[in-house]
Amino acid sequence: MDADKKFEELTQQMLKKFLEKNPDFATHLGLHDPYDYLLPDGSTERLRENLRMAEEWIKQLRETITREELNVEHKTDWEVIEKAYEMWKFDFFELKRHELNPDAFGMLGGLIFIMFTRNYAPLEKRIDAIAARIEKIPKFLEEFRSRFENSKPVKLWTEIAIETAQNMSGLFQFILASTEGKVPDQIYQRLTKAVQNLQPALKKHIEWLQGLLQKSKEEWAIGREKFEKLLKLRELGLTSDEIYQLGLKYLKELKAEREKLAQQIAPGKSIEEVFKQIESHAPKTFEEALTFTRKTMEEARRFVQEKNIATVYPEDVLLVEETPAFLAPVIPFAALMMPAKFDKPQIGIYIVTRPKDPANLGKHLNYHSIRNTAVHEAFPGHFLQGAISNRGSFIRLLAEGTETVEGWAHYCEELMREKGFITDLETRFIQINDMIWRAVRIIVDVKLSKGEMSFDEAVEMLVREAGLSKEAAVAEVRRYTQTPGYPLSYLLGKHLILNLKEEIKQKMGDKFEEKFFHDTIIANGYLPISMLRKIFQQKMSKT
Numbered sequence: 001m002d003a004d005k006k007f008e009e010l011t012q013q014m015l016k017k018f019l020e021k022n023p024d025f026a027t028h029l030g031l032h033d034p035y036d037y038l039l040p041d042g043s044t045e046r047l048r049e050n051l052r053m054a055e056e057w058i059k060q061l062r063e064t065i066t067r068e069e070l071n072v073e074h075k076t077d078w079e080v081i082e083k084a085y086e087m088w089k090f091d092f093f094e095l096k097r098h099e100l101n102p103d104a105f106g107m108l109g110g111l112i113f114i115m116f117t118r119n120y121a122p123l124e125k126r127i128d129a130i131a132a133r134i135e136k137i138p139k140f141l142e143e144f145r146s147r148f149e150n151s152k153p154v155k156l157w158t159e160i161a162i163e164t165a166q167n168m169s170g171l172f173q174f175i176l177a178s179t180e181g182k183v184p185d186q187i188y189q190r191l192t193k194a195v196q197n198l199q200p201a202l203k204k205h206i207e208w209l210q211g212l213l214q215k216s217k218e219e220w221a222i223g224r225e226k227f228e229k230l231l232k233l234r235e236l237g238l239t240s241d242e243i244y245q246l247g248l249k250y251l252k253e254l255k256a257e258r259e260k261l262a263q264q265i266a267p268g269k270s271i272e273e274v275f276k277q278i279e280s281h282a283p284k285t286f287e288e289a290l291t292f293t294r295k296t297m298e299e300a301r302r303f304v305q306e307k308n309i310a311t312v313y314p315e316d317v318l319l320v321e322e323t324p325a326f327l328a329p330v331i332p333f334a335a336l337m338m339p340a341k342f343d344k345p346q347i348g349i350y351i352v353t354r355p356k357d358p359a360n361l362g363k364h365l366n367y368h369s370i371r372n373t374a375v376h377e378a379f380p381g382h383f384l385q386g387a388i389s390n391r392g393s394f395i396r397l398l399a400e401g402t403e404t405v406e407g408w409a410h411y412c413e414e415l416m417r418e419k420g421f422i423t424d425l426e427t428r429f430i431q432i433n434d435m436i437w438r439a440v441r442i443i444v445d446v447k448l449s450k451g452e453m454s455f456d457e458a459v460e461m462l463v464r465e466a467g468l469s470k471e472a473a474v475a476e477v478r479r480y481t482q483t484p485g486y487p488l489s490y491l492l493g494k495h496l497i498l499n500l501k502e503e504i505k506q507k508m509g510d511k512f513e514e515k516f517f518h519d520t521i522i523a524n525g526y527l528p529i530s531m532l533r534k535i536f537q538q539k540m541s542k543t
């Protein structure tokens, strides 16, 4: 058997084994039967087992396949597997979030949420599977609690876990209320019973969490040493200090630019007044805003094709819909629901939430924000990149190149201005302001992760520099504490993509084509930039 065939075969075997132990991951991939009816083991043992599987996978690859005989795609896949394994070991043995963060419902809620919202099967089938999973939650929680027998969890995260657990009933009530009469009685009864039976287990779990607070610890920062190691593992090519300096530099430049722009848009007016003016350029009704969003995303799609910016497949569809009422409390503004890896065709849904007070329509749904959002979320941003990257092997999903995903969408904003899709100063103002927010994220992420900035200082900086409300800033910082190295990915990713572009341009000279550059990034959206660079080198050596 040739090496590529063998690689495929081994990969399929591993995937099957892995999904048996991690049925939640299968649902995310878009593989539903029989996985949608199952939950993973909640204890630490499954995480160890996952590590063992990855180790075994690599061992078998090394023993049975000569790497040099593989095609380029498989060579890349192999590298992804090895890198993912290193990252998982770091997560498990050094960050130890599985025994510091007692939130079980983030995962469970997220899982049920996508089963309910993604329209991959008839509602009754999805509800039946949701009921089956809810039936298994008490056992999962029992196993989950065993993780914390000998550990001191983080106090802040324990408090968040309590809130999440308390909000779960709300999610179940939503699902019950919005499916009544829409699925066969028998299935509705199964769901009702599952939710009822869960109540004592949920109560017990919340009491356990409250007890856990007593033995929790204040400190959540991973500290300088581990943060530096994390950056190395991600091969970002910069130390935390260099990234921090970059954030400061961007912040300073961008603020000056915003100031200048404000004076061009409305001479003599303050930043706040310019915002007010921009927000007043808005559709009259929510329905009009929805229609305008649809139209603008369609325009962006055509523009990307006509100007040869990137390849667009006609079968990839992005719908724009109002957020269903039951989801509105968890999605205050808008969200992009990406198609799963194995979904065919690739249909995404961009849902937009109707503001509670119609007077607030212009805050997020003014003409300028919608235009920038269409570029960032749809074309050529997240949707285009995600749908095309989904055509690659599932192994790529293990790569977690967040700087490529968020960096790309952010890069697109400026690109579409250079190409002439965005021409007005007001949309530019919105873009600059978003960049300021991203620059603050860099600064705050580095400082928080290293333990050099307090929670309150981070909130204060987001409010002061990026103009976030206190409430939004608190929500942001809570998330940052749990995802060290993630918030810095947006602006740093864009920065690295721009550097890479310069590098490739230099090397290719007049052979350089922007569409080639973009298509390569779009098709490899899950890879970190360091691996993208290698893909470019391979492609260039062929021409």
Ligand SMILES: [Zn+2]
Binding pocket: 376, 382, 406, 409
């Ligand atoms: Zn984004």
